[in-house]
Amino acid sequence: MRTRSHEPIVWSLFGAGGVFAALLGTMLVLIIGILVPMGLGFGPDAMHYDTLRSLFGHPLPALGLAVVISLFLFHGAHRIYHTLHDLGIPASKKIMLACYGSAAAGSGAALLLAGMLVVF
Amino acid sequence: MSQTRTIMIECLRYDPEQDQAPHYRTYEVPFTDEMSVLEGLQYIKDHLDGSLTFRWSCRMAICGSCGCMVNHQPILSCQSFLRDYYPARIRVEPLEHFPIVKDLVIDQSDFLGKLESVTPYLVPAQPLTPEDGPNLQTPRQIEDYLGYAQCINCLLCYAACPQYGLNNEFTGPAALALLARYNADSRDAGQKTRMEVVNAEEGVWGCTLVGLCSEVCPKHVDPARAINRNKINSTQDYFLRFLAPFGRGS
Numbered sequence: 437m438r439t440r441s442h443e444p445i446v447w448s449l450f451g452a453g454g455v456f457a458a459l460l461g462t463m464l465v466l467i468i469g470i471l472v473p474m475g476l477g478f479g480p481d482a483m484h485y486d487t488l489r490s491l492f493g494h495p496l497p498a499l500g501l502a503v504v505i506s507l508f509l510f511h512g513a514h515r516i517y518h519t520l521h522d523l524g525i526p527a528s529k530k531i532m533l534a535c536y537g538s539a540a541a542g543s544g545a546a547l548l549l550a551g552m553l554v555v556f
Numbered sequence: 557m558s559q560t561r562t563i564m565i566e567c568l569r570y571d572p573e574q575d576q577a578p579h580y581r582t583y584e585v586p587f588t589d590e591m592s593v594l595e596g597l598q599y600i601k602d603h604l605d606g607s608l609t610f611r612w613s614c615r616m617a618i619c620g621s622c623g624c625m626v627n628h629q630p631i632l633s634c635q636s637f638l639r640d641y642y643p644a645r646i647r648v649e650p651l652e653h654f655p656i657v658k659d660l661v662i663d664q665s666d667f668l669g670k671l672e673s674v675t676p677y678l679v680p681a682q683p684l685t686p687e688d689g690p691n692l693q694t695p696r697q698i699e700d701y702l703g704y705a706q707c708i709n710c711l712l713c714y715a716a717c718p719q720y721g722l723n724n725e726f727t728g729p730a731a732l733a734l735l736a737r738y739n740a741d742s743r744d745a746g747q748k749t750r751m752e753v754v755n756a757e758e759g760v761w762g763c764t765l766v767g768l769c770s771e772v773c774p775k776h777v778d779p780a781r782a783i784n785r786n787k788i789n790s791t792q793d794y795f796l797r798f799l800a801p802f803g804r805g806s
Contacts, residue, residue, distance in 0.1 A: 438756035444794035447761075447787060518764045522718060 446514050446536060453511025456504055492553045502550035506543035513539035558589040563638050564645035565596050567608060570656050578656065581605070582645070587638040593648065594622050594633040597660070610660035617774050620710030624660050625649040630715035630772050651715040653724065667711055670727050674735035674753055679746025697742040704737030704782055706775040713769035713779055719762055726762035727753060729769035729779035736782035751793060760786045 472478045481487050492498045513535040520535075521527045565585050570578035583600045591599075594612055601608050613619040615634045622633040626648055627641070633648070654662035684691070713729035714720050720728050727735075735754065739747045753759050763783045770780040 438752050438758065440752075440755045440794070441757040441759070441761040441790075442794075443757070443761040444787075444791040448791055448795075521722070522764065522766075524722070 446510065446517075449507060449510035450514035453507035453509075453514075456507050457511055460504060461508075489553075492550070495554050498550040498553050502543070502546040505546040506539070509539040509542040509546075510536070560586050560588055561642060562586050563596070563642050565593075565600065566645055566647045567597075567600070567659070568647075568649040569608070569659055571658055572656070580647070585638070587642075589637075589639045591638050592634050593624075593626055593631075593636045593638060593641075593646065596638050597633060597648065608660075609658045618708065620708030623651050623710040623712050623715070625652055625715065630712040632710060632712070632774050635774055651711055653715055653717070653721045654711070662711075664711065666724060667709070667714060667728065667731070670731040671709070671734065673727065674731050674738075675746050675749050676731075676734045676738060678738065678741060678744045679749060680743065681745035691743045693742055700742070701737045701740040704733050704740065704777055707734055707737070707777050708775055710774065712772045712774065713777075716768040716772040718766055718768070719764060723762065725758045727756075727758050729763075729783065730777075732760060732763075732786065733777050733779035733782040736786060739786075751790075754786050755790050755793060760784070760790055763787075 467478070468483065470476075472483050492501060517527065517531060517535040520531055525531065562584050564582055566580050566582045568578050569575070569581050583604050585596045585599050585604075587596060587599075592615070594615060597608065597610050598612075601610075610622070610624070610633075612622040612634065614621070617632050617635045620632070623630060624633050625631075626633065626636060626646055628647070628649075630651060638646070648660065650656050650660045650662045654664070654666070657663050707730055709730060711730065713733075717726075717729055720726050732754075735750050738744050739750060755761075760783050763780070765780060765784055767780045770776075770778045773779065
């Protein structure tokens with residue numbers, strides 16, 4: 437009897453993070469890095485602190501931001517975990533905990549911050 | 557008749573009953589443009605050193621017997637030509653990641669066990685007899701598995717796979733591609749039997765999508781695609797079993 441792998445849990449998060457990184461990541465680079473600084477299609481205050489602060493003061497954008505950050509973190513953690521294995525560092529509970537644990541901690545922090553943005 | 561030139565072929569030699577460790581021997585082999593690496597090895601065996609041992613059969617990339625490492629790349633020696641390496645010397649070694657039986661001959665037992673583990677044959681939903689007549693398929697249904705059915709078990713993908721090299725518990729590219737081949741066949745009802753292999757750590761989850769298996773495959777089977785499509789099936793199976801705990805796998 438073979439043991440079922442629990443990798444589908446982290447692989448789903450990795451996959452979702454990958455999709456977000458490919459779709460949202462490039463869009464964010466385009467907007468934040470190119471369009472806004474060049475004044476193309478966005479007003480001068482588009483990235484201003486007050487504008488963003490009021491946007492993420494609403495629960496839905498704040499939660500969306502936290503979810504995106506969390507999925508990016510899990511995507512990175514999964515990649516690092518397997519790359520370490522490829523580099524000859526055998527997969528172990530410790531490495532697993534370090535990779536996915538930091539992604540989980542980062543996700544917790546993102547959620548907490550999102551909550552603080554909404555409440556305060 | 558093309559011009560004859562001479563190429564140096566450096567062969568790994570190893571007889572576990574006599575040698576302490578593998579070593580290399582270099583042979584000067586005259587060749588013409590149409591000669592394959594396999595024919596170079598046959599020249600060595602016929603004219604220079606009859607003790608050189610290697611597998612071969614069809615000479616036309618159908619049997620999958622003559623796989624070996626040439627200049628550290630897994631290839632079928634019948635499908636590679638000496639002219640493409642000349643004037644450099646070539647190094648011929650047995651397929652990586654397998655124990656050596658002698659010289660270029662590897663022990664395939666590990667793969668054969670894995671092949672058997674994926675139930676590599678049609679499992680009909682109900683037992684059939686000749687009276688049931690032919691089991692017809694549409695061209696579309698054939699297309700679903702034909703690509704994966706091209707596998708000739710040459711094991712180049714196992715020699716290329718870094719994951720199999722790191723941990724040979726991994727079921728590996730060819731066996732998992734054949735698993736996908738039978739699952740995709742409209743005449744087959746054995747998917748549930750094979751799911752245990754798919755879901756295991758040594759199943760599709762041993763793969764990190766390096767993709768070298770698909771690059772080296774001489775029959776364009778694309779095992780990397782087969783394995784990673786089954787990751788989706790395994791993920792569905794993992795979560796859906798909580799919704800239907802009595803109907804699904806382990």
